[in-house]
Amino acid sequence: MFKKQCLENKSKKKINLLNFNLQKMINFVLQLGEKKFRAIQIMEWIYKKNCIKFEKMNNLSNFLQEKLKKKSVIQLPYCIKELKSTDGTIKWNFLFDTECVETIYIPEKKRATLCISSQVGCMLNCKFCATGKLGYTRNLLVSEIIGQIWYAINRINQYGKQACILPPIKNIVMMGMGEPLLNLKNILIVIDIILHKYGFNFSKNKVTLSTAGLVPAINKIAGKIDVSLAISLHASNDCVRNTIMPINKRYNIKMLLSSVKNYLNKSTANRGIVTIEYVMLLYINDDKSHAKELACLLKNIPCKINLIPWNSIKNSSYKCSSYNRITTFFEYLKKKGFIITIRKNRGSDIQAACGQLIGTQNSFRKSINIFNL
Known part of the structure; x- marks a missing residue:
């Protein structure tokens, strides 16, 4: 329970990508200095491939994966x-x-x-x-x-x-x-x-x-x-x-x-x-x-x-x-x-x-x- 609370406190400082529809995801990736199509790729990983771990999103560059980890999370209930x-x-x-x-x-x-x-x-x-x-x-x-x-x-x-x-x-x-x-x-x-x-x-x-x-x-x-x-x-x-x-x-x-x-x-x-x-x-x-x-x-x-x-x-x-x-x-x-x-x-x-x-x-x-x- 303590571990869960620590993880939650840490994640609250980051943006949960489950809050984003496509347009909000596009705005987010543009702020990261990325192209619009990256938003579609991220949405497809989450909702089509059921993947919530950035390191497994293998069509994203390692650099982008690290930026995502720094700024955001995909936090489930x-x-x-x-x-x-x-x-x-x-x-x-x-x-x-x-x-x-x-x-x-x-x-x-x-x-x-x-x-x-x-x-x-x-x-x-x-x-x-x-x-x-x-x-x-x-x-x-x-x-x-x-x-x-x-x-x-x-x-x-x-x-x-x-x-x-x-x-x-x-x-x-x-x-x-x-x-x-x-x-x-x-x-x-x-x-x-x-x-x-x-x-x-x-x-x-x-x-x-x-x-x-x-x-x-x-x-x-x-x-x-x-x-x-x-x-x-x-x-x-x-x-x-x-x-x-x-x-x-x-x-x-x-x-x-x-x-x-x-x-x-x-x-x-x-x-x-x-x-x-x-x-x-x-x-x-x-x-x-x-x-x-x-x-x-x-x-x-x-x-x-x-x-x-x-x-x-x-x-x-x-x-x-x-x-x-x-x-x-x-x-x-x-x-x-x-x-x-x-x-x-x-x-x-x-x-x-x-x-x-x-x-x-x-x-x-x-x-x-x-x-x-």
């Missing part, structure tokens, strides 16, 4: 714990300073989804969410968000080398700890790196930005980025939403859906469809009357509705809706012609399911990095 669910879900706990953030790998048969975090804690205080109960500490840096993705991709590759082949990560969702649009400056750079051909090179249809409804930020990004959008709606009227999501008192449902329409008018990602997330809370938002209200709200918005059976968290009075109430809700909206799904419960046995992320770090001082690159 420090993984303190890896937990595996019985359903195959994996949760990684990453230590940033003294705070812990969680990242979730959710496998299907041939592909997997990676759920990444954007903040330490969250200030929105949604009443049904464990992260909201933590309060807000700080935004994650670009390198800390990108590092989650780089680590996960390479950790899954490492499993393959151990004859335990896991499905590759094909989808990235910003649905982990924190509200991404409250970290907008860094999220815009993160998305650029995820989509860019010299970055992770994901399709815009495979990247989802989720928000609880920061209307000004949604309007700001419309036309600037083009990825799939998911809205944490969770209520069919302002009265209920005010109670379970305090942000609604500032940006109500009408304002939120207006900003969603504006975004969709300028987006082609996900076939121009927004995903509406709706957690099912017993006797709170799960009545058939709520389904009718929701149908009315969304009738003119191209969308897919994702019903989420609530996952239990400590010290909460909420309960998950019964199977019958969820089914009745589902069937009503389906008959109204909506594309609708019921989310599978994944990773709840390791507190990795939707709404359960809290960044537990009680035993981090006794943990070791299980993937030392």
Whole structure:
């Protein structure tokens, strides 16, 4: 642990190249007195060849390698714990300073989804969410968000080398700890790196930005980025939403859906469809009357509705809706012609399911990095 802290203190004096998209990398190499193409070479080593050691970047001159070592680092997040669910879900706990953030790998048969975090804690205080109960500490840096993705991709590759082949990560969702649009400056750079051909090179249809409804930020990004959008709606009227999501008192449902329409008018990602997330809370938002209200709200918005059976968290009075109430809700909206799904419960046995992320770090001082690159 002491060695890790010493290395971190030393690296903090240098520039972490994981903070750079291509344009920022170009600016950096120009400051070093190098040509622009060196930026592309460095990006390819990091994101195509999965190399983070300058001395192994053999198409860079020894002189440039030494300059890079002097001025910069490629510093990954420090993984303190890896937990595996019985359903195959994996949760990684990453230590940033003294705070812990969680990242979730959710496998299907041939592909997997990676759920990444954007903040330490969250200030929105949604009443049904464990992260909201933590309060807000700080935004994650670009390198800390990108590092989650780089680590996960390479950790899954490492499993393959151990004859335990896991499905590759094909989808990235910003649905982990924190509200991404409250970290907008860094999220815009993160998305650029995820989509860019010299970055992770994901399709815009495979990247989802989720928000609880920061209307000004949604309007700001419309036309600037083009990825799939998911809205944490969770209520069919302002009265209920005010109670379970305090942000609604500032940006109500009408304002939120207006900003969603504006975004969709300028987006082609996900076939121009927004995903509406709706957690099912017993006797709170799960009545058939709520389904009718929701149908009315969304009738003119191209969308897919994702019903989420609530996952239990400590010290909460909420309960998950019964199977019958969820089914009745589902069937009503389906008959109204909506594309609708019921989310599978994944990773709840390791507190990795939707709404359960809290960044537990009680035993981090006794943990070791299980993937030392």
